Amino acid sequence: MSKQDLFEKIFKEHLKVETFSKSVDSLYSMRSKSKIDFKPYYQRNYVWDDHKASYFIESILLGTEIPPLIFFNNNSGIEVIDGRQRYETILRFMNNEFSLTSKGLSILSQLKGFSWDKLIKKHPDIIDSFLDSKLRLIEFRLVNQPPLDPILQDQVKKEIFSRYNSGITPLKKAEIDNAIYNDDDLSNFFKSEYSEDEELMKMVFSNFFKQPKNQIDELPSAKIMSFTRRALVMHLYPINYFVRGTGRTNILSKLYEYYADENIENKAEILKEFKRKIIFLGEVRSFSENNNYSINRLALECFLWGYSVLDLEEITYDFANEVEQVSKFIHENIDYFTLVDYAFSHQVMSRYISTSEYFESRFNVSFNNYVTADESARKKFKEFSNESEEEIDLTLLETLRLSKPEPANNSIDDIVRTMTRRKFLLRPSYQRKEVINVNKASAIIESILLGIKLPPIFVYKRLDGVNEVIDGQQRLLTLLGFLGEDYLNEKDKLVKSKNHNFKLKKLRILKELNNSSFNDLSDEQKDKIYDFQIYVVEIDESQNPKFDPIDLFIRLNDKPYPIRENSFEMWNSWVDVEIIKSIKELKSSIDSWFYIKKIKRSKDRDRMENEELITSLCYIEYYSNSELPKTIDVYQKTSRMNSRISTKGRISTLLQSLSENEENKKHFFKSLKSVKSNIKKIKYVLIDRNVTKEEISDFLRTELNSVLNGGKVESGFRRRIQDFYFVWMMIDKVNFEMVKYHRIEMKKDISELLNFAKNIPQEFHEDGKGFSHFNKKLDEFHKRYQKADRKIKLNESEKLALIKKQNNQSSLSEAPIFLGDDIEVDHIKPISIGGNDSIENLGIAHKIENREKGVKE
Structure with missing residues (x-):
């Protein structure tokens, strides 16, 4: 039986899945904790x-529902397959490792600053409720004595981990806002206008959003609404406060809530003025484009802010004669609205100050307090931003807890039938749009066919009998799409999933089913899907009158720091264990100085960026002599050069091939060896003076920062991954001996080249001149430190002539030498350190001494 067949057999016949609940008190007892490994090596760090x-x-x-913990029980111990962050958070809280923060508490704000011990002393009843809280568990257990070696068992655990993590599509900020403001009158007023006036929504998108390269099927309405809410209050937020970034999202939310409450009766007037500005700025954009004037979304956003300030200052203005004047100003000052590093505080301040100067000159009004708040405004704004929420009476906390029954087992057939009876609202207004792609949808269907349990579906049973899907929409849409069933949308119309009747793609285990639709499956496979049991948690409004489905929707879907695809956090979970171990070992041996992110404190989030850097460099080395497309994409962005991995997904594809092809695996280890060699070269380049063992780490850190920053030493300098790619492009082609002998001048050359890449002079900004000049400099660098080809070969008479020229003395030791001795011709200055392959640089020596000399000048 092949390894692949055995792998399939294990999933189909030897994995038992159980679902049950445990109290926090029971799960974190000494006996239970001693059996649980919550951080196996394939898990990412606590972040x-x-x-x-x-x-x-x-x-x-x-008492809010939380996603279940996924355990793997190998009969000798239990590993946390999914849920490490949740499991460890509870453990850290019970161990007094952190206190509750005001920013993290959205309802129980009066508990800020409380640790576990402080809660025990002040609110023991809350601790009792916490310990009694039930956590749902899904446990995979090996049964029927499977023929499982440690490597195969490791692959099974990784496969389960990958399935529970790669399918997660966390909510975006705009989608969270859509849910939060679902009942907001002003938001709904604008949302209604956008749905009726699509041209207005298109204009907002064209004016203020980065335009996609390809045509899109649907405008991002949630993002447009988020932008609208921010634009309505941006003029209330002093720019010097805004650029700090601290609590920006929270403050903008409070500003909007205040603004919406104050203007509850003025919705029509607010919309009218907003629409007038949007149409005017659309005319500015069109005029600029028609006259080849420079224009971009940042400039238009700043002018939207400027006209909003005029409204607040009650300055009358007429758009009739403004289009050409505004267009001309933006064109002549476009450098202030640069899209390069546009989110940096300096760039934000520059563009708003420039905009304010236009308005001050044009309308004779001061913008000082809108750019830099005065003392009274600062005091008022601070009071506003620190305004406390209404506190919950903690004695009533038990009445707020969710009354939630144990989940009911429902077959997919039952769920689909229920959904067609028009009492099942799959997409309530706060839900996001369908986001799951065919690859992820295929993985869900494969999991069902393998019998791997899916997370529960949460529904809210309203008093009118309608079941709202709070969580599980994407899974249900996948099932409906594959089965070819319609569903009822929020407008009470039957519609199809965007993946209607999709065909399975990129299955990892049941590969024979790739490109199969539901109708292509056997009757047995179809029945397996229809009969598959999904847990459904039904929350009844009649038993939970204070329950807020939107709050649960956000808590279940707002995944903090989700595992990104094509990242080391994900690779760590499924790549060959030997490869992962070797990458981590290399990272550990050099992380005192060679890193993209330095983990200074235990509270810093280590998202394995340094391991990802090493893996990316291995990928570059793996294909360094390949005919495949280039691995690094280099391009100019006006005043600086950028570099990135051309296609990050190709790293995942390569890593996947290593467990399937032994030759690929050997080649990858050679690449890892090349990475070590190149890092050693960089180390030699950095050391240009005597450094003690105690000083070496600090010295290398400082010098690497200086080189990456183009020879400058700045305290606030932050390393970027593209800096490493640039150094790699320079050093990779240079042999080690050349580095060793020319390290001093090489360090200077690398710094100068990086300085050019980061600060392209004005005369090279246009028409890709900076890119051409950079490549020219890079080529000159490689030629300067290029090893000459060994081409010259001497015949007998030429050797005799050279021996006579040396007065019959060895070129190395001056010992007597004659034609007929065991001799060798070699370069006086080795070509490995820059010597020429010329007659003038050749010498004849005894073979034994030539072989023993090594590389010497």
Whole structure:
């Protein structure tokens, strides 16, 4: 039986899946903790900060449902397959390793600053409720004595981990906002206008959003609404406060809520003025494009802000004569609205100050307090931003806790039938749009065919009998799409999933089913899908009158720091264990100085960026002599050069091939060896003076920062991964001996080349001149440190002539030498360190001494 067949057999016949609940008290007992490994090597690091951790603890205190923990029981111990962040957060809280933060508590704000011990002393009843809280568990257990060696068992665990993590599509900020403001009158007023006036929505998108290269089927309405809410209050937020970034999202939300409450009766007037500005700025954009004037979304956004300030200052203005004047100003000052590093505080301040100067000159009005708040405004704004929420009476906390029954087992056939009876609302207004792609959808169907349990579906049973899907929409849409069934949308119309009747793609285990639709499956496979049991948690409004489905929707879907595809956090979970181990070992041996991110404190989030850097460099080395497309994409962005991995997904494809092809695996280890060699070269380049063992790490860190920053030393300098790619492009082609002998001048050359890449002079900004000049400089660098080809070969008479020229003395030791001795011709200055392959650089020596000399001048 092949390894692949055995792997399939294990999933089909030897994995038992159980679902049950345990109290926090039971799960974290000494006996239970001793059996649980919550951080097996394939898990990523603990990455939640105290705010995210506090939000999670609050969810438990409120009795809100949380995603189940996924365990793997190998009969000798239990590993946490999915849920390490949740499991460890509870453990850290019970061990007094953090206190609840105000930013993390959205409802129980009066518990800020409380640790576990402080809660025990002040609110023992809350601790009792916490310990009694039930956590859902899904446990995979090996049964029937499977023929499982450690490597195969490792692959099974990784496969389960990957399935529970790669399918997650976390909510975006705009989607969270869509849910939060679902009942907001002003938001709904604008949303209604956008749905009726699609041209207005298109204009907002064209004016203020980065335009996609390809035509899109549907405008991002949630993002457009988020932008609208921000634009309505941006003039209330002093720019010097805004650029700090601290609590920006929270403050903008409070500003909007205040603005919406104050203007509850003025919705029509607000829309009218907003629409007038949008249409005017659309005319500015069109005029600029028709006259080849420079224009971009940042400039238009700043002018939207400027006209909003005029409204607040009650300055009358007429758009009739403004189009050409505004267009001309933006064109002549476009450098202030640069799209390069546009989110940096300096760039933000520059563009708003420039805009304010236009308005001050044009309308004779001061913008000082809108750009830089005065003392009274600062005091007022601070009071506003720190305004406390209404506190919950903690004695009533138990009444807020969710009354939730144990999940019911429902077959897919039952669920589909229920959904067609028009009592099942798959997409309530706060739900996001369908986002799952065919690859992820295919993985869900494969899991069902293998009998791998899916996370529960959460529905809210309203008093009118309608079941709202709070969580599980994407899974249900996948099932409906594959089965070819329609569903009822929020407008009470039967519609099809965007993946209607899709065919399975990129299956990892049941590969024979690739390109199969539901109708292509056997009757047995179809029945397996229809009969597959999904847990459904039904929350009844009649038993939970204070329940907020939107709050649960956000808590279940707002995944903090989800595992990104094509990242080391994900690769760590499924790549060959030997490869992962070797990458981690190399990272550990050099992480005192060679890193993209330095983990300084235990609270820093280590998202394995340094391991990802090493893996990316291995990928570059793997294809360094290949005919495949280039691995690094280099391009000019006006005043600086950028570099990136051309296609990150190709790294995942390569890593996947290593477990399937032994030759590929050997080649990858050679690449890892090349990476070590190149890092050693970089180390030699950095050391240009005597450094003690105690000083070496600090010295290398400082010098690498200086080189990456073009020879400058700045305290606030932040390393970027593209800096490493640039150095790699320079050093990779240079042999080690050349580095060793020319390290001093090479360090200077690398710094100068990087300085050019980061600060392209004005005369090279246009028409890709900077890119051409950079490549020319890079080529000159490689030629300067290029090893000459060994081409010259001497015949007997030429050797005799050279021996006579040396007065019959060895070129190395001056010992007597004659034609007929065991002799060798070699370069006086080795070509490996820059010597020429010429007659003038050749010498004849005894073979034994030539072989023993090594590389010497």
